[in-house]
Amino acid sequence: MIPPETAHAGSASPLLELKNVSKSFGGVSALRDVDFDVARGEIHGLVGENGAGKSTLMKIIAGMHHDFQGQMLIEGREVRFRNPHDSLALGIGMVHQELSVAPDLTVAENVFLGTQPTMWRGVIDWAGMAKAARKQIASLGLEIDPRTRMGSLPVGIQQLVELSRVLFSGARIIILDEPTSALSPPEVDRLFRILRHLRKERRSLIFISHFLEDVLAISDRVTVFRNGRNVATVDAAATSKDQLISQMIGRGAKELSAGESAELTGSGSKPVVLAAQKLSQGSLLKDVTFDARAGEILGIYGFMGCGQIELARCLFGKLPPDSGTVMLQGNLLPLTSTVAARQAGIAYVPENRRMMLFPTEPMYKNISISILQGIHRLWLKPQAERDIAQRHISDLQIRPANVEMRVGQLSGGNQQKVALAKWLTDKPKVLILSEPTRGIDVGAKEDVIRIIRALRDQGVAVVVLSTEPETILTLADRVVVMKRGRVVKAFEEGHVEKADLLAAA
Structure with missing residues (x-):
């Protein structure tokens, strides 16, 4: 010991x-x-x-x-x-990293989830529940209407409501x-x-x-x-x-990569692969304009709620914009579906790994799912899938190196590597990464950074969106800063500090 x-x-x-x-x-x-x-x-x-x-x-x-x-x-x-x-x-109570809230229920219903107060014959005391929830939430310094739908609140507020629920349980x-x-x-x-x-x-x-x-x-x-x-x-x-x-x-x-400052090396001579012009989506995005170039990492930084997540979803066809255009290698890209985005050569790893991984399935199936049509059209070929997965597992140093292991049994850092491996068999033209280093340890973070840089060096246009300035400064060749749905600052080259990003956001 x-x-x-x-x-x-x-x-x-x-x-x-x-x-x-x-x-x-x-x-x-x-x-x-x-x-x-x-x-x-x-x-x-x-x-x-x-x-x-x-x-x-x-x-x-x-x-x-x-x-x-x-x-x-x-x-x-x-x-x-x-x-x-x-x-x-x-x-003893626990607030998990992946929040266990019910987004379609009200704040009060979430505070009392599973313990709703009842009146005569088991009828829920809605008024009493709302009053008690308001008091409990106010004890944390929050002024929220308990009748508000949980999913409409920012993640930070949802987290505090979940903490309120744990406290209410007497933890x-x-x-x-x-x-x-x-x-x-x-x-x-x-x-x-x-x-x-x-x-x-x-x-x-x-x-x-x-x-x-x-x-x-x-x-x-x-x-x-x-x-x-x-x-x-x-x-x-x-x-x-x-x-x-x-x-x-x-x-x-x-x-390690400290990420407190960086020397940006943006080059206007590299070909533009993706160009967004005046993208708008409700109150979430307002006239967002930027370009991503081959063999370069574009960092998009901003505080939570600045519009990054919505921008990534627009680019991948998950959230159609109200107005604006996206050009891919000079051709207009229809943002109608994720299938169209994938076929055009755009890959996307979202901020929540659960959105793209199947935790109860083995690693090889998670890695090969995006290329099944290229492996076979009529019959499954599991051994071909395993061979491809094993190559990526070795290249990305995924541990344990067992293609049959269920993804849900892996650590967060290794799950993130599996999410990246999914797109590496047929390299995309544009790789969009939302919070690629969130919730993983410093050692795994270095591995992910190495993988992303290697893809850049192979000519992929990489777009990294993060609320962590250290991640942006560690990875990016150029940086744009978003605030309240708009691009408010661009850093093209030269020395930039963490304080510069914070000030701009």
Whole structure:
């Protein structure tokens, strides 16, 4: 067992404590003799690469895994949950990275999901539910009509409504999985104010994130996982991003793409592959104009809600624009369907991997699905599909390198590689990537960056859309900034800082 470094001297006994916890799946160890604790009124950060064991530990705490070795104690009393209901009954709640909201229901219905108050003969007390939901949401500093449809709200607000639901359940230990990954800087600030308020109320929070700056900014202590072990638990104020990275992967931040600034190398001499002219779509997009060139990465940056997602969907035929045109290699591109976009040579990896992957199907089927017509027309040829998939798995270093493994069993970083592999057999003319590095660890992020740059070097016109300035500055040869549905700034060449992008957005 690797003894974790400990740099925190707490006098009070932990609210939650795990001792010598181990967990295996099919003979493969996911956790090895892990010790972990959370004090009352503490925000405890948890970091590590994909596959380091963070999710497995949280699923044990949340009652999703009950078959494990070791002890789990709450207030010094050993517990063993049979299911998530047992965990919730003892005051443990979780807000997942992929929100579990019901978009077509109202805010009030989401707050009370599964626990709607009833009156005589089981009739739902709609008025009472709306009143209680308004009060609960207001406790987080939000002024929202509880009758508002959930799906009409920004992602940041939906996340806070889900947090409100967890709090309403009486949770005193709250697990937050990648809570800032879809938030703009102002939304992160608002979330942190709420989390600090919850800490004052003596609630305990476990904050899991790949954004190390966020972890250091909000946490009291930080635990680092590597290869299923707790390798360090330190006071956040006594460590740094570089130290955390070194503990996570064994090398320093200077060896990684920092993304704090960049030297842009845009070249007007490269041929324009895709040109958008005055694209508009309701209130979401207003006269958006830009071009993407062969052998170049165009970065499109903006805060959440700036119109990036809608722009990507327009370019791929998922959201027809109200006006404007798109030219592909000088020819007018009809934005009528995703089929037309694919046939024209446009590929799209959306911000939500679940939108394009089939988690219960093996890797080889996910990779080959976009080229089935090229492999066979009448009969399936599974071995041909496996051979193609195996080549991509090897080239992209997807782990485990097993074509039969279900995609849902892979880490987020490896799922992202599968999403990219889907388009690599027949290289597209234009590759649109929405949030390509979101929610993946620093090691997997470097792999994805390497893959994207290799496609650029092969002549593909790459468009990267992200709310993370570091991602844009790490990848882009040119940058345009969007704000409230419009392009407000373009950076063509020369030195550009992260602060320049933030100021423009």
